[in-house]
Every structure is written in C-alpha cells, then in structure tokens.
Amino acid sequence: MAADGGVLAVSSMETPSWAVRLRGADGEIAGAGILLSADHVLTCAHVVGGAGAVLTAEFVGAPGHGVPAVLARVDGDAYVPEALDEDGDPGGDVALLRLEKSRPPGDAVRLHRLSAPDRRVRMYGFPLDHNGGIWFRATVVGGCGRDGQVQMSPASPGEVASPGCSGAGVADSLTGEVIGMVLSGQRDQHGNLYSYMTPAETIVRHLPGVEAYTVGRAAVDARLRSTEDDAARELFDERFAQRLADWLQDDGTPLKISVVGHDDDARAATLRRAVTLADRELRTAVSVGRTFLEPPGTVPSAGDHDLALHAGGLASAEIAERIAERMGLWQHTGESPADCIRTAKVTLTLVVVGVDEALDPPALLELLDVLRAGGSRLLLVFRTDGEHHRQACRLLLDRPARERRDRLVERLREITGPLAAAVFERRSTVVPEKVPPLDADLVAVHAALFDLLRARAPGGGPDPARYERLADRVSARLTGHLRHLDLLAARRDELTGRLRSYHVLHQHATRGAEDPAVDELYLRAHSLLRATPCDVRAAEAAVDDFTHRVDAGGEAGSGPDDGGAGSGPDDRYTGSGADCGTGYGAVSPYRDGGRPE
Structure with missing residues (x-):
C-alpha cells in the first residue's frame, strides 16, 4: 500500500491520517471524508450539499497539536447526487473534492477492491458530541437495492451511523484496508438499526476518476466481460439467463455445474452478460435501473458475485492466489494461498469458467472442494462434459450429497433411538403437563429414515433439505419435552x-x-x-x-x-x-x- 502512495493498513485504534472532518459554510460539521491523494477527498454528495458548494476539510489525524484546515470544492463534474430508482432504492450519493492546498501524500489511503460478505468493519466518523471523531464497528450483512450498496449491522445499537458519519471510510477489520464509504444510518419501523456503505467498485462506477486511487484487481476477468459484439449479434439464451440469475441471487443451491461449449455462442454470451451485470463496477447505469426491455427474471443484482475467473491456461496455485487476494488473505505470510483459504473463515460467491481448461484441473477441483466445504457458493462452467466434468460431479456433487445423506440418517437414528427412548423413559416416571404430538412426529421421522435408506443414487431420492427441517423441528420438540x-x-x-x-x-x-x-x-x-x-x-x-x-x-x-x-x-x-x-x-x-x- 505504501508503494501505491497510501498509508499501510490500519493496525490500531488511533485516529487515521486519512480521516477528514468536513464543515459547511455555516461552520457546522457536515460529515466525513477520505483523503485519497494529496489533493483529493472522497465524500457523500449529500455532505457537500451541491456541486458548487465550498467546504472546509479538517485533518484530525495530522501529527502535532493543531488540526490543519483546507478549503475544498467538487473536482469538476465528480458529483453524483443521491437518486431513487423505480423501486425507491437509493443510488449514487458520491462526490470527489479537490483541496486548495495539498496534504502530505503519505497521509492518504487507497480504496481497495475486496469481497464484502460477513466482513467485520470499522468506521471513523464525527457524530454529535464527538467532534474529534470516534470509531464505529459493524458487520457487513449483504447487498441492498440495485445500485450495489451494502447493508451493515452495527456491533451495538449506539454504533449505527448517525449525522456526522456520512462519507467516513469503512475499513476491513481483518486487513485494515478501506473498502468503501459510509452513506447513512437508519432505524426502521420495527426498531432494527442499520448502516449503509457504498463499496469501492460502486464508487468507481459512479466516479471513474477514483479508479486512480483504487487498488486490487477487478472482480471480473477481462475474458468474461460482455462485449458490444454480444449485443450486436443478439446472442442470448433466455432460459439459461434465468437459471443464471436465479443462482446468482441465491436460489438455495450452493453449487452449480454447467457446460458451455466453444461452439455455443449464445450460451457463452449469456454467461458473459450475467457475470457483467452482477458486478458492481461493470454494471451500466441503464441496467442499474428497472430494465423493462429485458426478459423477466434474467437480470441479477449488482454484487451478486464476488469474483469471476477464467481458469483457461492458469495453474491452481495462480487461481488460489487470486481468490485469496479477493478474500483479503494476502497478508498471511509464510502460508500458501491454498492453505490461507483452507484455514480462513471467509466465504465468497465465485464463478469459475473453463475449469477443464486449467493447467491442472484435478488440483483446481481439490481447491474448489475446499471452498465448497468452507461455505462458499460456486458456479463452475466446463467446456465439455468429459472426464474432468464427471470428476467434478463426483467430487463436488455426489460425494457431498452422500455425506450429507449419511449425516442426516445418523441424526434421524439419534432422534428415533436415544432421544426418543430418553423421553419415554422420563414419561414413565412423571406425568407431563402438555404432550406435543410426539407419536406423529416420530412416525414422520421413521418414514423419512426409510426413504433415505431406500434411495441409492446420491443425487436422487427425497429432498434432504425437507428432512433436515423435519429433524430440526422434531428434535427441538423432543429436547424441549425432555427438559420439561x-x-x-x-x-x-x-x-x-x-x-x-x-x-x-x-x-x-x-x-x-x-x-x-x-x-x-x-x-x-x-x-x-x-x-x-x-x-x-x-x-x-x-x-x-x-x-x-x-x-x-x-x-x-x-x-x-x-x-x-x-x-x-x-x-x-x-x-x-x-x-x-x-x-x-x-x-x-x-x-x-x-x-x-
């Protein structure tokens, strides 16, 4: 990071040198900002108040006892006000300010492209009664709306973003890298508290000039980006597009394996379209809004995937390095990227195209199995349905399905055996106040157990999710009754x-x-x-x-x-x-x- 002109990762709770306090013309604190270079501060458009406004940028983390203050105004046309789409979801609300007097380049920080799901983050803002600034903690919940914004759950009710926090940098707690900017905080009608941020990729889409102050490789490989030629030739497979959009929006299937041959131009173009639309940075302004001209159910949301890779010609070690970088695991020195992925408690939604065209497909499949076992969602695309495709089905679909069925069988046997026996033994000594429908529950569990034992094909037979829900329900009833x-x-x-x-x-x-x-x-x-x-x-x-x-x-x-x-x-x-x-x-x-x- 220092080599890129920015400070090292935040490693303490001290006031960061890149944190900026912004005051309006009336002298009141309007919000916060992020020092991206010696001359530029990133903030929210609503903090600025208008494209022609002049603010005072105060650098509270500067060394010494004083707080340097510099006038700042919007840099050219780098101002995108907040706007609501047809669904009432907000978008935009970003602005880049130019300082009248430069700051030390070493005080600046770079935005970092990083996968966001479930990450613990920190923000440094200036709410009421904390003019000097204060840290806020939160956990990223997931994307919201169509613009690629991200919802965060505060670590405590008092840590929801409030006036004075808008424009603050959002730093990943694991790496210290600034991965986005605070937009606002909200208490909904049910009393739930949320903060919202816009990630680095979304900021770059709205303000292309910010890319110069952003590090980390883009989430989509160049070979997987939709091209003008795709649209010109009207290459589109609507049913395939619907299936892709369903999976990207999380249809409950953790892993999807597909085949897109080199001679299937329509499916290849449809795949590129879906991957591009699901990326926060590449998604166009037209596709962010409601797309009436698109077939229904074919447009994924911005941020529906975290990384899309083309495996053709790459070794599994290179792919592991790319994934670890996106997860924010590169700082673990002394370990290989694959080992970092194996031990890290980080997940992502990953698209890998051309799995069978990698330099070592079996090694890549082993890496993908580690990701699957760790909870990541995977969309794997093969060019042929040959041996590597069959191996992937055995390793990533059949074996996990068989192991899942075996675990479920053991759980059902535990319910109908020791747990049920303990309940009936207790009922022989005391009369219960209320008796849940245990007999019917146990009959249903015995029937589920029979169905699972009868099913031979790992991918066939009954839906395990339905029987897992049955096991959860009956186990909870039996355990509660036993406690009673x-x-x-x-x-x-x-x-x-x-x-x-x-x-x-x-x-x-x-x-x-x-x-x-x-x-x-x-x-x-x-x-x-x-x-x-x-x-x-x-x-x-x-x-x-x-x-x-x-x-x-x-x-x-x-x-x-x-x-x-x-x-x-x-x-x-x-x-x-x-x-x-x-x-x-x-x-x-x-x-x-x-x-x-």
Whole structure:
C-alpha cells in the first residue's frame, strides 16, 4: 500500500491520517471524508450539499497539536447526487473534492477492491458530541437495492451511523484496508438499526476518476466481460439467463455445474452478460435501473458475485492466489494461498469458467472442494462434459450429497433411538403437563429414515433439505419435552424431601401421638409421590395440604410439657410453609399459576 502512495493498513485504534472532518459554510460539521491523494477527498454528495458548494476539510489525524484546515470544492463534474430508482432504492450519493492546498501524500489511503460478505468493519466518523471523531464497528450483512450498496449491522445499537458519519471510510477489520464509504444510518419501523456503505467498485462506477486511487484487481476477468459484439449479434439464451440469475441471487443451491461449449455462442454470451451485470463496477447505469426491455427474471443484482475467473491456461496455485487476494488473505505470510483459504473463515460467491481448461484441473477441483466445504457458493462452467466434468460431479456433487445423506440418517437414528427412548423413559416416571404430538412426529421421522435408506443414487431420492427441517423441528420438540420432564422430576424430588422433613417435624411435635387427619394427608401425599408415573401437580397440592396442616398445628400450641408455640430446641421449624425447613415452597414451578417450561 505504501508503494501505491497510501498509508499501510490500519493496525490500531488511533485516529487515521486519512480521516477528514468536513464543515459547511455555516461552520457546522457536515460529515466525513477520505483523503485519497494529496489533493483529493472522497465524500457523500449529500455532505457537500451541491456541486458548487465550498467546504472546509479538517485533518484530525495530522501529527502535532493543531488540526490543519483546507478549503475544498467538487473536482469538476465528480458529483453524483443521491437518486431513487423505480423501486425507491437509493443510488449514487458520491462526490470527489479537490483541496486548495495539498496534504502530505503519505497521509492518504487507497480504496481497495475486496469481497464484502460477513466482513467485520470499522468506521471513523464525527457524530454529535464527538467532534474529534470516534470509531464505529459493524458487520457487513449483504447487498441492498440495485445500485450495489451494502447493508451493515452495527456491533451495538449506539454504533449505527448517525449525522456526522456520512462519507467516513469503512475499513476491513481483518486487513485494515478501506473498502468503501459510509452513506447513512437508519432505524426502521420495527426498531432494527442499520448502516449503509457504498463499496469501492460502486464508487468507481459512479466516479471513474477514483479508479486512480483504487487498488486490487477487478472482480471480473477481462475474458468474461460482455462485449458490444454480444449485443450486436443478439446472442442470448433466455432460459439459461434465468437459471443464471436465479443462482446468482441465491436460489438455495450452493453449487452449480454447467457446460458451455466453444461452439455455443449464445450460451457463452449469456454467461458473459450475467457475470457483467452482477458486478458492481461493470454494471451500466441503464441496467442499474428497472430494465423493462429485458426478459423477466434474467437480470441479477449488482454484487451478486464476488469474483469471476477464467481458469483457461492458469495453474491452481495462480487461481488460489487470486481468490485469496479477493478474500483479503494476502497478508498471511509464510502460508500458501491454498492453505490461507483452507484455514480462513471467509466465504465468497465465485464463478469459475473453463475449469477443464486449467493447467491442472484435478488440483483446481481439490481447491474448489475446499471452498465448497468452507461455505462458499460456486458456479463452475466446463467446456465439455468429459472426464474432468464427471470428476467434478463426483467430487463436488455426489460425494457431498452422500455425506450429507449419511449425516442426516445418523441424526434421524439419534432422534428415533436415544432421544426418543430418553423421553419415554422420563414419561414413565412423571406425568407431563402438555404432550406435543410426539407419536406423529416420530412416525414422520421413521418414514423419512426409510426413504433415505431406500434411495441409492446420491443425487436422487427425497429432498434432504425437507428432512433436515423435519429433524430440526422434531428434535427441538423432543429436547424441549425432555427438559420439561426433567424439571418435573426435579420438582418431585424436592417435594419428596419437603414431605419427609415435615413428617419428621410433625412426629417430633406430637411425641409420636396419632393424628388421623394429618396422617391421612401425609399418606396421600406420600402415595402420589411414589406413584409411577407421578402426577407432580397433584402431588404438590397434597404436600401443600399436609405442610399447611402441620404449620397450623404448630402455631396452635401442643402438649402440656411444651413451653408454647415456638419454644424449645425445635423452634427453627416454626413459621410459614414457604419458609419452613428446606424452603421448597419458594421454588415451586406452579406458584402464581405458573408451570414449568
């Protein structure tokens, strides 16, 4: 980065030298900015307020005790105001300012093209009461709207972007590189808090001059970009385009393998079109808006993929390096790119065309399998349906499907075996308050298990996702019911101890004299607690009847040799039933009408 004229990655929580505080003509803080060069500051158009406005740029991270201030105005026509599309989604809102007086080049930073999904980021803005600036933390959630903007979830409610943060640089927490710019923050009608940023690629599309201050290779290889010749020859496969758009917009299929032969010009052009439209930087202004002239369901959204590579003539090590760079893993020295990818908890949506034209297709397939296992989404395009294509289907489709089915089978067996047995064993000891439809659930799980064991072809048979949802639902019910039964069993044990304590207290207080009424209450409670299964609610009522009667007898006095109620060595037992002895009454799950969960 320093060699490119910018500072090194942010490595501390200090005020970054590239952070700019912008004031309007009224002297109030209008927002933030990013110093991209000695003469240029990037910010939001709404911070500027108008193409002819003059602002004061203040460099709060400059060394020394003072804060240098320099006048700034829009650099030529580098001003794109915010505009709403036909869906009401915002776009644009970027501006590049030129400083009247240059700053030290070493204080500037470069924007970096980097895949964004699920990344933890930091922003340095100037909200109310924090004129000197403050860091905000967030996690990238995903793209929003058609312009390629990105939604971020704040790390805490107080860290949502607020006035004074617009235009702030968004730095990746892993690498420290600035990957975008804060646009705004929002609380929706449901109380959810979000911040929004525009990534480097989207900024470059709106302000081509910013590309000079942007590093990192573009997300789409030159060989995969749509050409004027594609449009002129009207090469288009509508059904293929719809399938591509569905996958790029995440149809729930993590991996897609397709064949596009060299002689199939229409499918090749359709593939280039989809890849180009799904890129934030290459997508044209026309395609960002609602495309009425395009066939329905054929236009992906900007940012639907993170990287599109052509593997033809490349070694797997070169491809791994390209992927690791896009993931932001290049700083891990001492490890190969493939090892970095294997150990990193970073995912991306990857398009690889010409897999069978790579220098070493088997090695490339192993790398792609690592990405698949790590959670990345993959679109793999082959030129022929030959051996490499068949190997990819076996390695990336059949084997994972078989392993997934085997895991599901084991899980269903666990549900119908040990988990169900534990539930029915507990139900033989205590009576549940509520009984979920366990019999029907277990019949459904047994049927699913039968279907899975009967299916032979890994790619055929029942839909595993449906049975996984069934397993989730039934497992949650059984586990919750088991927890409920365990609470009842624990309550039964507490009641047994309480009854025993009060029985000893009663016998001591009466010197062993018979009291048929109290004895009958004791025997009834004792019988209910020993019953299998035990009705804990009925047993608790019976124990309460007995303990209340014992307490009432103690308060009324006793035999001629007693010193009166509460006297003698055993006055520790007197008092209310809730506080007496072991104090079990205070923890009853039925107090105040409540029931165990």
